[in-house]
Amino acid sequence: MTTPMTTQAALSAAERAAYGKDARKRAPRTCHGWFEADGGRIDPVEVLEGQSATRVPELVPIRYGRMLESPFRFYRGAAALMAMDLRQLPNTGLTVQLCGDAHLLNFRLLASPERHLVFDINDFDETLAGSFEWDVKRLAASFAIAGRHNGFSAAEQDSAVRECVRAYRTRMRAFATMATLDVWYAQDDADQMRALMASSMSKEARHRTAQATAKARTRTHLQAFAKLTRITADGRRIAPDPPLVTPLRDLLNDPSDDRQEKELRSVVEGYARTLSSERRFLLRRYRLVDMARKVVGVGSVGTRCWILLLLGKDDDDPLLLQAKEANESVLAAPTGAARYDNEGRRVVTGQRLMQTTSDIFLGWTHATGLDGKGRDFYVRQLRDWKGIAQPETMDPALLRLFAHLCGAGLARAHARSGDPVAIAAYLGGSDRFDRALAVFAQAYADQNERDAAALAAAVASGRVRAAIL
Template sequence: MAVPISSTVLLSPAERAAVGTDARARAPRSSHGFFEAGQGSFDPVEVIERQSATRVPELVPIRYGRMLESPFRFYRGAAAIMAADLGAVPNTGLRVQLCGDAHLLNFRLLASPERHLVFDINDFDETLPGPFEWDVKRLATNFAIAGRANGFGVREQNAVVGMCVRAYRERMRAFAGMRTLDIWYAQDDADHLQALLASSMDKKTRRRTARAAEQARTRTHLQAFAKLTRTTPEGRRIAPDPPLITPLRDLLADAADNQQEKELQTVLEEYALTLSSERRHLLHHFRLVDMARKVVGVGSVGTRCWILLLLGRNDDDPLLLQAKEAQESVLAAQTGTDRFGNQGRRVVSGQRLIQTTSDIFLGWTHVVGIDGRERDFYVRQLRDWKGIARPETMDPGLLGLFARLCGSSLARAHACSGDPIAIAAYLGAGDRFDRALTVFAQSYADRNERDFEELAAAVRSGRVTAESL
């Protein structure tokens, strides 16, 4: 039977460790190295099409076009396929709050409310409780895929994957010996991480990482404001860039436009109620002046996502919010654990649980659209000190350093929501789990390439339509 999150906290440390070692009987560490896609078990293109059925129809071809850019890009949009595969094999039962899509591009530099630069997970659309190894497997596989995309040999790919998993295992073992509050307060400050890794970097790499941190500090809401808006006779408004950014005024006829504007105003008002009182007070210093539909990401393309432009004292005092539709997690069918009636609240609750420190404007809402359908949204600032990795520019050494950061950060998130003592006991001091996941990552990278080719074949046959922008 699976062990629910935090169910072991009333046990002694020795009893909690025993829970972890007992889990080896359900899922031996070496068993994680085995993966064989069930031939004919399900059609990966059908999985993607089912997701697309609930999305904005005219945007779906853009999603397929982005997924077909490369196997690496395909993997970003294929979380539902991997969830189905992982749900079909035995698991440890050691549950944490999963990120749900532990893709390496979902780890980045972020600003804390105290204006510190931290390294953390940034995407929680699929978050749900589940077996810890599902996140680790998705992340490990992603580094194998990234290594292939960069032309690395198998040995170099395996070394990068091994660094990721080893960093996860070793940090989890460190958390197992820490006090509970010390685990909760742990964070990966960017300057501390750079100092910690300095001995592993040459002078060129140190300069590059320092430059990345400085660039992240320039990616503020004011930069986004300058890029995404323009001055009009009515004041500052969102600049159109269709189909990627389409202002509301350009989307619908006048009558429907008025109704849609009322709908989004309701989104804003009801969202405000999910903020703490002091942050709600801050939000009320701004007025909503414009909104636009925005195409985001790869896997998220086609979900309803809105940019909300709010202004404070004048046109140079902006707040940019993103209201993103939250649909059921791809993990829900595999875990059966979704206690939230509102999918936006699910995303926000998961993010607050496992992210070091969350955006001060993070909240959720629910709305009935003009088509009569009910939809959930979560809301956050559009951009605030975000630095995203560029794995395609990394050599094996730098990608390995990034893999260490991601594996370590994922362990921190899991330690906050799960039982680090039980997980650490399961993992052990040796590298058996690391070696198994290296094998798994290569096997699943093969699967990912086959699925990529199946989507390409579906486009060639006319089954689905892809659009490149």
């Protein structure tokens, strides 16, 4: 049984709280501390190979190579494995729009359309409706895994996990007391957050946080433009860096074959129809001049991702868009959710539900490739004021502080689509849920290491091939 995300108005606050407390009968808070892999659990390498079957074959070894760099990197690419495991666990039925891949590196500094720097979730490839605790568990486990990677003690790892979950719980309880519009308007402005957290930060942490904020403001589309393009005889074009960045002209066997170019132009035309009228007007100020396939992330490696170079009034007036293939969410089978008519639309809908401010060029489309297969895409700007955390450089205190920011940010994202009154009532005022998830995070970190070892063994045996770039 799940709580409909759109029927809160039909119930009183007391009824919503009662529903949340009643969920403890289905899934007691202490039960979330238990994890043991199901006896019939599918071979993790088989799951990864299943995902790879639909990806660009020559890029799949890069994905495996990146996942083998560390257990934390493996975790970033293993959302499908965790979704499979979470399906076996008790379920609260308190539904929100899930990120679906809420590990700590999916929280970062982003630019709002008003040009403010905000802290929010960035990646929504796996977004879907489901029980709130799935995201909390994935986020909590990521802190245990990151702490292990840094050589922190078990107590230091647990401290970060518990701080993450405590921040989620206490902020959700705060949202439960707020007016509906106030919940919707809430956002985590980077400067306000930095000022708020300064009292609990060391001088070194304050300095590093200020540096991160300043650096994020330099990571603009113009910086990406300078890095990814060059002047040619034909004008400004995307610079090749194969296999990570491969211009379309270098992918075609026959330079005169313009079918793929026409198809990608149709991506832009179809995508434009999903924008609001004023943003379509803005997009028409630019012309498409070049496109390239780009390798992105860890879990996404091998999916079809294109960067599109558009120019405005001249060669120094760019717009860089990323058109990324959207496949069925890894949560679809575990949750039994109905399939979307367009997976790109699923991503965009989830992002707009969870983020306080989204990219003005966010949209979706569908296109057919040279192989005759139709694929869904979502489109956004390639880079716009993005500040990315570096957990490997954090000491235990800074990791704990970052855990607080992520937990509180996830609560804000969930409160927009879910019922903060019901979820807060379920979580309660004690730390019972926090302590349970600290136990879960350690157990799942163990499982993650076993799965990473299974992939390493598959590479060593020649079952799959990995490439380190």
